[in-house]
Amino acid sequence: MARITLDNLAHSYLPAPKGEADYALKQMDHVWEDGGAYALLGPSGCGKSTLLNIISGLLIPSQGRVLFGDQDVTRAPTAARNIAQVFQFPVVYDTMTVRENLAFPLRNRGMDAGYVTRRVGEIAEMIGMADVLDRKARGLTADAKQKISLGRGMVREDVNAILFDEPLTVIDPHMKFELRTQLKALHRQFAHTMIYVTHDQTEALTFADKVVVMYDGRVVQMGTPQELFDTPEHTFVGYFIGSPGMNILDAEVSGAMARVKGAEVPLGLGYDALTGRVQIGVRPEFCSLTSGAGLPIRVTRVEDVGRHRIVRGETEAGAVNITLPEGMAVEAGADRVVFAPERVNVYADDWRVRPARGVA
């Protein structure tokens, strides 16, 4: 297991990049702790695979270094990095049995037969395949084959890191939940450094201790699920995490007051003078519908989504979504929305601004 350091890293697929726009991965410095479970989350094209390929050794970055522990592996081939990888689609040997597939990475390294049997048994239990160990992989469903790939990725205990690239794409939804839970349990047990690439926020938030949110070639935030929810550092994080995402409205901010089109919005803390495009962001969970004072809103739709309901509305400042807690009805005549002041974040040119007074 190893700490992974990305030192002044950047990558362009062009031979002579001119500006930032030419970089698929913009300059970044990060340390990913030894034993951490990280999810790399972001929309298609944001640079997740590029970063993963640099860590795994499939790609040499055009700038900067990758360290595993203290060792510079920037130019080391994949085979020399001592990592395990699980890809989007199954990579199994059809002519081998499930047992032989799972044992392969261990036998390959000359592990003792007793250990191989014990370890394969543990992993087979975990992926729910203990009763089909002697079946040939050929003829198994794509789902089952991908479980073997996951098992193979996790069978070695001595790897520097395990990299997962959208590994649950072909797994059916029920099994997805189960495997995610198993992966998490396995992480607790063995504390491998794990990096899990996904564009699915549920997958990222349930798997990871730290979620690394990428947008347009940058890591815009690296934080716990709670941090991403409470204090999105970039408007993209606010918008991308949560269902629905954060409400973001253009505003003018003066001290502890924001003015949006149609109302004044009290803030929990004060702010220094701001420049650039100023916005406030507040999650639908911290908005409430009232008939008293507040930002005038016209409710356009109420959606039932199981445990709670989502009210969708239009204000002069833009669209606002409100999450109604379980059992709460939409009050007749309610035509204002108010925001919990201490839950309102302030942004300048998309980046969160720390309050001038009090805690950040």
Ligand SMILES: Nc1ncnc2c1ncn2[C@@H]1O[C@H](COP(=O)(O)OP(=O)(O)OP(=O)(O)O)[C@@H](O)[C@H]1O
């Ligand atoms: N081999 C390549 N040559 C040139 N450009 C590439 C190459 N691979 C990726 N890119 C570009 O680099 C950017 C980042 O792509 P990347 O595949 O890393 O994103 P991603 O977040 O993994 O997306 P997806 O989820 O769709 O795989 C994109 O603009 C993409 O078009």
